[in-house]
Amino acid sequence: MGKLRQKTITKPIFKWAQKAMPSLSETERDALNAGDTWWDAEIFTGNPDWSKLQATPKPKLTEEEQAFIDGPVNELCGLIDDWKIVWETGDMEQKVWDFLRENRLFGMIIPKQYGGLEFSAFAHSEIVKKITTRSTVAAVTTMVPNSLGPGELLMQFGTEKQKDYWLPRLADGREIPCFGLTSEEAGSDAGAMVDKGVICEGEYNGEKVLGIRLNWHKRYITLGPVATVLGLAFKCYDPDKLIGDEEDLGISVALVPTDLPGIDIGRRHLPAFQMFQNGPNWGTDVFIPFENILGGKEQLGKGWAMLMSALAAGRGISLPALSAAGTTLTARTSGAYARIRQQFGVPISKFEGIQDPLAALAARAYKLDGARHLTCSALDQGHKPSVISAIMKYHMTTAMRDSVTDAMDIHGGKAVIDGPLNYLGNLYRAVPVAITVEGANIMTRSLMIFGQGAIRCHPYLLNEILALEHEDKDKALADFDKYFWKHVAHSTKTVFRSIGRSWFGTGTSPDEPELKKYYKAMSRYSAALAIASDLSLLILGGKLKFKEMLSARLGDVLSELYMLSAVLKRWEDEGRQTEDLPLVKYNMQTGFVKIETALDEVYQNFPNKLVSGFLRAITLPFGKSQTAPSDELKRTCADLITAKTATRDRLSQGMYLCEHHTSEGIHRLEIAFDLTIEAASAEEKLRDADISDPEKGLKASVITKQECDLIQRERHATEKVIEVDDFEPGDFVRYGCPSEDGEPEESVRDYLRRTSPDLASAAE
Numbered sequence: 001m002g003k004l005r006q007k008t009i010t011k012p013i014f015k016w017a018q019k020a021m022p023s024l025s026e027t028e029r030d031a032l033n034a035g036d037t038w039w040d041a042e043i044f045t046g047n048p049d050w051s052k053l054q055a056t057p058k059p060k061l062t063e064e065e066q067a068f069i070d071g072p073v074n075e076l077c078g079l080i081d082d083w084k085i086v087w088e089t090g091d092m093e094q095k096v097w098d099f100l101r102e103n104r105l106f107g108m109i110i111p112k113q114y115g116g117l118e119f120s121a122f123a124h125s126e127i128v129k130k131i132t133t134r135s136t137v138a139a140v141t142t143m144v145p146n147s148l149g150p151g152e153l154l155m156q157f158g159t160e161k162q163k164d165y166w167l168p169r170l171a172d173g174r175e176i177p178c179f180g181l182t183s184e185e186a187g188s189d190a191g192a193m194v195d196k197g198v199i200c201e202g203e204y205n206g207e208k209v210l211g212i213r214l215n216w217h218k219r220y221i222t223l224g225p226v227a228t229v230l231g232l233a234f235k236c237y238d239p240d241k242l243i244g245d246e247e248d249l250g251i252s253v254a255l256v257p258t259d260l261p262g263i264d265i266g267r268r269h270l271p272a273f274q275m276f277q278n279g280p281n282w283g284t285d286v287f288i289p290f291e292n293i294l295g296g297k298e299q300l301g302k303g304w305a306m307l308m309s310a311l312a313a314g315r316g317i318s319l320p321a322l323s324a325a326g327t328t329l330t331a332r333t334s335g336a337y338a339r340i341r342q343q344f345g346v347p348i349s350k351f352e353g354i355q356d357p358l359a360a361l362a363a364r365a366y367k368l369d370g371a372r373h374l375t376c377s378a379l380d381q382g383h384k385p386s387v388i389s390a391i392m393k394y395h396m397t398t399a400m401r402d403s404v405t406d407a408m409d410i411h412g413g414k415a416v417i418d419g420p421l422n423y424l425g426n427l428y429r430a431v432p433v434a435i436t437v438e439g440a441n442i443m444t445r446s447l448m449i450f451g452q453g454a455i456r457c458h459p460y461l462l463n464e465i466l467a468l469e470h471e472d473k474d475k476a477l478a479d480f481d482k483y484f485w486k487h488v489a490h491s492t493k494t495v496f497r498s499i500g501r502s503w504f505g506t507g508t509s510p511d512e513p514e515l516k517k518y519y520k521a522m523s524r525y526s527a528a529l530a531i532a533s534d535l536s537l538l539i540l541g542g543k544l545k546f547k548e549m550l551s552a553r554l555g556d557v558l559s560e561l562y563m564l565s566a567v568l569k570r571w572e573d574e575g576r577q578t579e580d581l582p583l584v585k586y587n588m589q590t591g592f593v594k595i596e597t598a599l600d601e602v603y604q605n606f607p608n609k610l611v612s613g614f615l616r617a618i619t620l621p622f623g624k625s626q627t628a629p630s631d632e633l634k635r636t637c638a639d640l641i642t643a644k645t646a647t648r649d650r651l652s653q654g655m656y657l658c659e660h661h662t663s664e665g666i667h668r669l670e671i672a673f674d675l676t677i678e679a680a681s682a683e684e685k686l687r688d689a690d691i692s693d694p695e696k697g698l699k700a701s702v703i704t705k706q707e708c709d710l711i712q713r714e715r716h717a718t719e720k721v722i723e724v725d726d727f728e729p730g731d732f733v734r735y736g737c738p739s740e741d742g743e744p745e746e747s748v749r750d751y752l753r754r755t756s757p758d759l760a761s762a763a764e
């Protein structure tokens, strides 16, 4: 029966599929082999098993990790002067570099046996998050050696000898690493690099050895200008066939000490005024022995697979932590500022126009930190979920951009005017950097999330594609037959599931009274995604990857389902905090609107109207049914961050609140906010009596002496928050720039110390 089916039915389908299905290029194959899948694959089944999500452990810090954050990380934050880095010195002070080295912050992921801290992904993420809330420059400087650079690559692919030599040196900061992939020709299409290595004989340490002569020009390389070792990606050639029969070996990775002859490194770019070290570098006929090839000579040509593997994990940690920090900081500060700042005689937090973005800020902060926790949990269980890390990279950085923009709008001129008192300006400038690096966002959304997600997460598709490409024809047909019919059965079930859930509201949900309907809706959209993906692949096959707008929208559905899963998980993990329920609802409602809009637009633009009509009938039979959060829900969400609530504290978890620093912008804001809340009832008494001066209120016995003092302190603190910096026209001279007579000009800081000691102390 099986053989008959193979011959009569499967074989013609097999032949058709060979033409229609996407074939895999070598780089795509490497990307697909890198990392693994996790909850993303569960979403793709069309029938997620919620008990698996609930059983995922909540990420926890060890005592040692917690002590490190409470100790050295806080101390580090206290040492950093962001204003000075950006506007005066153009670099972190030497004491900060030394502190990072001495405390092994460059070796967070390196095992203890090599002298590193061997922290979990969650601890790593918490540390990057906290440092970001103090300075994006310090955060980027800390995260790069722990992220996609030589450290991670060495641990995954280095020889024992390479690990023994390099890891201890990276852990204690004797070596500063950078990773050089990008060049002029090769940006998003990193495989298009023309940087070249040719196998030849050369001289190294006075000896003649076989090795590689390198020529390259890289740009945008973070930490490049100060790096002592460059993880270099290049294309390797063996024209004289010195090590085998192949001439074109492919992309390879080498560890190149930056003091070798022929290397030009040290110039800096100025990336959106983010003063982390970043710059171009060049190599001209630089010779390295094979022992500098990552993983040894045998690994020549396997560089792309290595990079994809490092990216699968690293991309899920650093930028998501930075983005979560951005949303945490903007939610906390905007809530406080809106409460303090008055216009038209009332706090601006009372205006609905302000409540709208405040609600979005609070909800995003909840969602992003939930996603960060969930992803760290997967990473700490040993997963390297490459599709999830792409989702995290894109959606976290995009959400941070939205939050920073909302926060800037809420603060008005206060956030626009730069100076030591501005706590948002530098974060605002950092956003495009986060959007661009580690896979530029448009490409990540349009090409990668669904492009890889559909193949990797689908229960059968990858096996079908691999079967189609199998060299043994009989085995190919047998394998294809096996997976194809499983696929058909799965799709049929999904069609019925989708009908049941869309038409009759059936669907799985854990025993969770408050959120049952959300779980059921998630199950419904998961089935919709599964069947819409199947039919898109069936109709478009390999052409789907060129239909980026369709691919992006299907990817949005997958991403939204992942991010919303994280919201549901956070609610569980934090013990179902009733006060936070509005934020859960806001996120679910907003997310569902996005999902339905994405599906609707897929169907509108689908090339086959019959199929799109069928998809619409089984997934969106009554059109778009979800509605955005109501005004009342928005008001409630906004109130959660404009008052001293437990929710506000939960949302601010992991933020540096200037414990070691006095008088800077956020610190002033915190003091004024506390006093504003404390003085609210006394202020109300004055308002009711139509008196504005507290002294007069005291004389009229409207308020007590204690209340009068409190109001005075509150008003003084508020004035301090509302203050912005101003400078003399001649002050905008960078430290160390020579004046006409060749002497260094006075720095902005020194000028402030001389002319306005109060303001200078604010920055110190």
Ligand SMILES: Cc1cc2nc3c(=O)[nH]c(=O)nc-3n(C[C@H](O)[C@H](O)[C@H](O)COP(=O)(O)OP(=O)(O)OC[C@H]3O[C@@H](n4cnc5c(N)ncnc54)[C@H](O)[C@@H]3O)c2cc1C
Pocket (backbone or CB within 6 Å): 178, 179, 180, 181, 182, 186, 187, 188, 189, 219, 220, 221, 222, 223, 271, 278, 433, 436, 437, 438, 439, 440, 441, 442, 443, 444, 446, 447, 548
């Ligand atoms: C501050 C900074 C730090 C960096 N640090 C490093 C580093 O340490 N090491 C390193 O090797 N590199 C680094 N990079 C490089 C970074 O990874 C690249 O900038 C990034 O890969 C994008 O390349 P590109 O800037 O040339 O943009 P391009 O590739 O020219 O892209 C331009 C636009 O086209 C879009 N696009 C491209 N292809 C597609 C597609 N197929 N579909 C849809 N849209 C597409 C992109 O999303 C982007 O919006 C850094 C860059 C910056 C700016």
